[in-house]
Amino acid sequence: MPRPRRRRIVTAKRGFTLWALCVFAFLYLPIAVMALFAFNKPSPAALAGFTGSNVCDIPPTQLGNLTVWNGFTTCWFNVGLHDPTYIPAILTSARIAAGAAIVSTLLGLGAALALARMNKFVRVPFDSLVYLTLVVPEIVIAVASLIFFVQLRNYVSFFPPLGAWTVFLGQVVFGASLAMLVIRARFVGMGDTLEEAGYDLGSGRLATFRQITLPRLFPAILSAGLLSFTFSFDDYVLPAFTNGTTNTWPIVLYSAVRFGITPAVNALATLMLLATIVVIAIAGLVLRRGRVSASIETEETATAPVAMR
Amino acid sequence: MSSRGTDSAYDVEFRTVTKRFGNLTAVNAVSFQVRQGEFLSLLGPSGCGKTTSLRMIAGFEQPDEGEIVIGGVDAVGTPPYRRDVNTVFQQYALFPHLTVLDNVAYGMKQKGVGRSDRYQRAREALELVRLTGREKHKPSMLSGGQQQRVALARALVNRPRVLLLDEPLGALDLKLRKEMQIELTRIQGEVGITFIYVTHDQGEALSMSDRIAVMSDGVIEQLGTPAEIYDRPRTAFVADFIGEMNFLEGTVSRTEDGEYDVTTAGGVVVRARGEATRGQAVKVGIRPARMRITGATDDGVVNAARAAVDTKMYLGDEVQVVATLGDGTQVVIREQRAGADAPHDAIRPGDPITIQWDRNAPVLLAETPTEQQE
Ligand SMILES: Nc1ncnc2c1ncn2[C@@H]1O[C@H](COP(=O)(O)OP(=O)(O)OP(=O)(O)O)[C@@H](O)[C@H]1O
Ligand SMILES: [Mg+2]
Numbered sequence: 001m002p003r004p005r006r007r008r009i010v011t012a013k014r015g016f017t018l019w020a021l022c023v024f025a026f027l028y029l030p031i032a033v034m035a036l037f038a039f040n041k042p043s044p045a046a047l048a049g050f051t052g053s054n055v056c057d058i059p060p061t062q063l064g065n066l067t068v069w070n071g072f073t074t075c076w077f078n079v080g081l082h083d084p085t086y087i088p089a090i091l092t093s094a095r096i097a098a099g100a101a102i103v104s105t106l107l108g109l110g111a112a113l114a115l116a117r118m119n120k121f122v123r124v125p126f127d128s129l130v131y132l133t134l135v136v137p138e139i140v141i142a143v144a145s146l147i148f149f150v151q152l153r154n155y156v157s158f159f160p161p162l163g164a165w166t167v168f169l170g171q172v173v174f175g176a177s178l179a180m181l182v183i184r185a186r187f188v189g190m191g192d193t194l195e196e197a198g199y200d201l202g203s204g205r206l207a208t209f210r211q212i213t214l215p216r217l218f219p220a221i222l223s224a225g226l227l228s229f230t231f232s233f234d235d236y237v238l239p240a241f242t243n244g245t246t247n248t249w250p251i252v253l254y255s256a257v258r259f260g261i262t263p264a265v266n267a268l269a270t271l272m273l274l275a276t277i278v279v280i281a282i283a284g285l286v287l288r289r290g291r292v293s294a295s296i297e298t299e300e301t302a303t304a305p306v307a308m309r
Numbered sequence: 310m311s312s313r314g315t316d317s318a319y320d321v322e323f324r325t326v327t328k329r330f331g332n333l334t335a336v337n338a339v340s341f342q343v344r345q346g347e348f349l350s351l352l353g354p355s356g357c358g359k360t361t362s363l364r365m366i367a368g369f370e371q372p373d374e375g376e377i378v379i380g381g382v383d384a385v386g387t388p389p390y391r392r393d394v395n396t397v398f399q400q401y402a403l404f405p406h407l408t409v410l411d412n413v414a415y416g417m418k419q420k421g422v423g424r425s426d427r428y429q430r431a432r433e434a435l436e437l438v439r440l441t442g443r444e445k446h447k448p449s450m451l452s453g454g455q456q457q458r459v460a461l462a463r464a465l466v467n468r469p470r471v472l473l474l475d476e477p478l479g480a481l482d483l484k485l486r487k488e489m490q491i492e493l494t495r496i497q498g499e500v501g502i503t504f505i506y507v508t509h510d511q512g513e514a515l516s517m518s519d520r521i522a523v524m525s526d527g528v529i530e531q532l533g534t535p536a537e538i539y540d541r542p543r544t545a546f547v548a549d550f551i552g553e554m555n556f557l558e559g560t561v562s563r564t565e566d567g568e569y570d571v572t573t574a575g576g577v578v579v580r581a582r583g584e585a586t587r588g589q590a591v592k593v594g595i596r597p598a599r600m601r602i603t604g605a606t607d608d609g610v611v612n613a614a615r616a617a618v619d620t621k622m623y624l625g626d627e628v629q630v631v632a633t634l635g636d637g638t639q640v641v642i643r644e645q646r647a648g649a650d651a652p653h654d655a656i657r658p659g660d661p662i663t664i665q666w667d668r669n670a671p672v673l674l675a676e677t678p679t680e681q682q683e
Contacts, residue, residue: 200464201419203390204388211415212404216406
């Protein structure tokens with residue numbers, strides 16, 4: 001009796017493992033293929049007529065079929081990193097995203113702290129508004145921002161024309177809401193006993209905030225910043241409406257795709273993927289330090305009543 | 310040692326302090342004084358306002374009425390960080406991102422004590438609470454009892470005028486609790502700082518305190534030494550809350566020469582020392598250990614009552630008998646089993662017995678706490 005049952009469980013387990021592998025393959029195979037083809041050579045036909053030393057110098061229109069594997073080369077990384085349109089666009093996007101992430105996080109932090117102390121009649125409407133910016137389709141915010149920014153310039157002379165600044169402002173709307181949610185989730189779970197302990201030991205409000213509240217919120221602040229950075233960096237819809245003549249990386253990439261792209265794009269994407277992995281790993285390490293103490297802290301309060309009786 | 314001014318005989322004084330939360334009165338016109346260097350316990354059931362009282366001394370809550378005087382100065386309105394008072398929180402509230410040593414040194418850092426000086430003093434404080442070798446650990450790596458010691462060191466190292474402890478041993482298991490009770494009394498004796506100690510464990514309060522304030526429903530029912538509270542409880546609530554008590558209800562039938570008689574409905578005459586008003590309906594209490602079982606069955610004697618045994622239970626050195634008096638009142642008698650007390654061992658449920666007590670055993674109990682000052 002128990003034997004076939006055990007075997008059935010094992011089979012089921014294997015089935016689930018296989019299923020999980022399929023899901024992972026579905027998620028990550030495209031990325032793996034993309035990274036692999038960053039090292040692809042031009043087609044043999046193109047190479048046959050080429051006499052230079054660097055195979056990547058072949059003009060994009062004469063590269064031939066790049067959807068099949070032609071051989072290994074690393075020269076696309078060099079091409080990508082010296083591209084006259086890609087690199088400035090990436091830098092523009094990075095600058096906007098960094099600015100948006102910093103400002104969003106600061107605004108989100110302020111809002112989270114203020115909301116925790118507000119009375120219900122102010123907090124609930126404010127909270128709903130914040131959620132609203134997250135659930136309203138981005139296209140709506142994009143169109144609204146475009147109209148608003150264009151109109152505003154008619155009344156406020158120093159308001160910047162459509163460009164990097166307006167992209168940044170539009171993205172802060174979403175980023176700040178996102179940051180507030182992330183920070184607030186942590187702040188609400190914290191309770192204020194530790195702050196009271198700070199006051200009790202003679203540190204004033206500011207000192208307590210700096211020495212107690214801020215270090216404990218740090219993991220949440222870090223994740224809020226990273227999240228708003230990512231959101232802003234690869235956002236297409238909002239910049240497409242409010243960019244004016246500024247080209248962000250997603251916009252450049254999208255227009256490039258329509259004319260066919262070279263493996264140089266794969267190379268840049270692979271580099272970004274690497275950068276992301278490094279950043280996430282560092283953030284993970286930093287957060288883990290915070291989380292170890294945080295989790296034990298909550299565990300402590302959870303087990304205390306049990307230990308009492 | 311006491312470099313801080315001795316400008317008042319009391320370290321903390323409540324003057325008719327009232328605190329309300331909405332329409333709930335958590336602390337109701339409470340007055341009491343805490344002497345310098347005293348170990349005072351606030352004892353009472355859950356929700357009686359102990360924590361609220363403590364938080365008002367610490368400065369986390371402000372009273373709605375009355376004054377709180379700390380070291381001779383009215384402290385109402387002074388924020389917690391400007392009070393010469395430190396708290397040991399129930400859940401310790403150690404800073405999880407700081408090491409043990411930094412936790413303990415935190416208060417001194419705020420006061421601007423130099424780095425090497427404050428670490429030196431923090432180490433001494435950790436020695437005082439017998440926790441050494443863990444300075445560089447984070448609090449989360451310590452056991453409950455060790456965290457408790459860190460919390461204590463962190464508060465004590467500042468040498469406050471008053472140390473407030475809110476059920477500091479509540480989260481510890483029984484053995485560790487007993488150990489820490491002894492530690493706490495030792496430390497208090499060594500540092501000589503006034504302790505105000507909140508607990509709902511009467512045993513803890515009795516064994517550790519110089520004086521106990523028994524609270525109920527936002528008022529102090531009685532404030533006195535452990536012996537006073539135990540032997541001379543003023544109200545039925547105090548009598549019942551501190552240990553077991555048998556209650557007899559009746560009318561004062563005679564008063565004479567500093568003695569009075571109370572006759573119950575069942576005809577039992579309780580004669581006791583003290584003052585009472587003739588004709589008044591009163592309640593007297595007698596501790597189970599102050600009652601004896603005798604073989605005699607003579608009627609009409611004062612301080613004796615006939616009863617029928619309900620249950621008998623051995624508690625090792627003691628035997629506990631529950632019996633019912635003629636008028637249906639149930640009483641508990643606890644007697645030492647000194648040597649071979651054959652008569653007691655022979656008692657069976659249903660047996661008739663006679664219970665006796667001395668005339669200094671009964672205490673006259675008031676229904677409500679009368680305003681009392683020592
Ligand atoms: N911040 C608050 N808001 C509203 N009511 C409160 C607040 N703090 C305390 N109370 C109420 O005041 C009363 C006294 O509370 P308190 O915490 O002082 O009790 P306690 O004696 O410490 O009880 P316990 O032994 O359970 O800790 C309780 O009824 C409680 O519900
Ligand atoms: Mg309490």
